[in-house]
Amino acid sequence: MAPPPSRTVRRRIVECAGIELLVRQSGPADGPPWLFLHAAGETSKAFAGVATALGRRGQTVVVPDMPGCGASEGFPAGQPGIDDYASVIGALLAEIPSRSWIVYGRHFGARVAIGLATAKPDAVSCILLDGIGRYSRQERARMRRHAAPLVVPDTDGAYLMKAFQRVRDYALFFPWFDRTAKARRACGLPAPEILHERLVEVLASSAGIRDAYLAALDYPAEQTLANLQPRLILCRRSDDNVPDPAPALKKIRPDLVTVDLDKGTANDVADQLMQVVSGVVCTAGVAT
Numbered sequence: 001m002a003p004p005p006s007r008t009v010r011r012r013i014v015e016c017a018g019i020e021l022l023v024r025q026s027g028p029a030d031g032p033p034w035l036f037l038h039a040a041g042e043t044s045k046a047f048a049g050v051a052t053a054l055g056r057r058g059q060t061v062v063v064p065d066m067p068g069c070g071a072s073e074g075f076p077a078g079q080p081g082i083d084d085y086a087s088v089i090g091a092l093l094a095e096i097p098s099r100s101w102i103v104y105g106r107h108f109g110a111r112v113a114i115g116l117a118t119a120k121p122d123a124v125s126c127i128l129l130d131g132i133g134r135y136s137r138q139e140r141a142r143m144r145r146h147a148a149p150l151v152v153p154d155t156d157g158a159y160l161m162k163a164f165q166r167v168r169d170y171a172l173f174f175p176w177f178d179r180t181a182k183a184r185r186a187c188g189l190p191a192p193e194i195l196h197e198r199l200v201e202v203l204a205s206s207a208g209i210r211d212a213y214l215a216a217l218d219y220p221a222e223q224t225l226a227n228l229q230p231r232l233i234l235c236r237r238s239d240d241n242v243p244d245p246a247p248a249l250k251k252i253r254p255d256l257v258t259v260d261l262d263k264g265t266a267n268d269v270a271d272q273l274m275q276v277v278s279g280v281v282c283t284a285g286v287a288t
Contacts, residue, residue, distance in 0.1 A: 008052045013071075014064075016091035022071035023092065024048065024063040026055030034102045036063040037089065037109030039131070040148070040212035041170070043070030043201060046106075049266030050273070057270060064092060066109070068208020070201065080211055082219040086115030093123055100125040102277055104235075107131045107242075108216040114224050121229040126277055130235040130261075132221060132249075133242040140217050146177040148213040151206035160203075167198045174241035187239040226252050231280050234258045 009026045024044045034054055036047040044063040051061040067088050068074030075084060089112060093101060103124050105113030110129040117124040135143060151163050170176040171190055173183045189195070202209065225232070232253055234246055238260075250256050259276045262268050 008055060009048055014092060014095060016095065017088045019067050019075070019088055020073045021067070021088070021092060022065040024051060024061075026051040026061040026063075027057075027059045028055075029060060031055075031058045031060040032102065033060045033062070033096070033099050034104065035089070035093070035113075036061065037103065037105040037112050038063070038066060038069070039107035039109055040069075040216060041198065041201065041209050042106070045070070045197075047104075050269050053266040053270035054274070057274065059274070062092070062096070064089065066112070066208075066212060068211050069205050072208075074208045074211065080215055082111050082115040082215050083119070085112045085212075085215065086119050089116055090120050090123070093120070099123075102126045102128070103230075104128040104130065104273070107133070108212045111216050111219045111221050114221055114228065115219070117228050117230050118224055124230045126231045126233065126280060127228070128233045128235050128273070128277070130237065131240045131242050132234075132245050134222070134245050134248060135217070143175060143217055144214060147175060147217070148206070148210040150210060151203055163202050163206075164195075164199050167195055167202055170198075171195070185239075185241055222248070222252055225249065228253075232256050233276060233280055236260050238263065 009024050011022060011024050014021050014023050022044065024047075036044070036051065038044060038046045044065045047063045051063050054061045065072035067080070067085060100122070101124050103113045103116060103126070105111070105127065107130070110127075110132045113124075113127050113129070117127055149166070151159055153159050166176060168189065169179065171187070172185055173179055174185055175183065232249075232255070234249060234256055236244060236246070236258060246256070246258050257276070257280050259272070262272060
């Protein structure tokens with residue numbers, strides 16, 4: 001039998017602030033360091049492709065399952081806030097030789113990135129925000145009531161269908177519980193395999209997903225952005241489910257840089273990210 005191929009992305013379990021995290025890592029140990037923080041309802045697997053591509057380009061890439069998501073343990077009790085997630089991720093970075101990180105956060109992960117940079121400004125050189133929703137007080141209250149219901153098992157399996165419908169509707173509407181023409185998303189349904197993968201995560205981690213959503217909704221991201229030390233890049237995707245926040249964010253941070261991410265391969269995205277970061281921050285070893 002031929003030996004198995006070497007792994008491009010390695011997985012390990014790391015205990016951080018008393019919580020065991022599954023962490024994916026790619027690339028050499030001494031490359032320019034990137035940290036990717038996924039959205040609620042996702043896991044580190046969401047960034048496996050770009051982590052592989054960046055690792056092959058000499059970058060050090062770290063992608064954890066956030067607490068309560070994927071294979072990572074959740075918080076022991078109580079409703080965690082963004083600062084709690086940031087504290088755990090900060091402990092993860094402390095396990096790695098001290099350097100200044102490029103941090104990419106998607107939705108909930110974007111808020112954790114902001115919290116991390118607030119708590120450890122010297123550890124973060126640049127933040128890439130991929131989707132950061134802006135909600136009125138009424139919208140936020142509505143989202144809190146409906147956005148992430150717990151999966152409650154029953155004896156006839158109806159909970160499985162309810163969970164699948166929620167996953168499907170999240171792809172079709174935003175917010176997912178507003179099934180009106182106004183809330184309809186233009187991107188359409190993803191492949192069945194992707195729906196299945198998302199369903200499995202919802203079934204396994206509904207409590208952790210709910211915690212992440214509520215923490216994100218309660219976090220005053222815009223108030224915090226004004227005083228952040230790291231440079232900010234807003235990554236925009238045509239299939240994002242939140243309106244473009246750039247006009248509002250530029251009033252808070254006139255130095256905000258925006259980039260429209262291509263719908264290309266993971267290699268295309270990796271090249272684009274490296275190029276935009278190298279143009280914004282002088283990070284040793286980041287190539288264009």
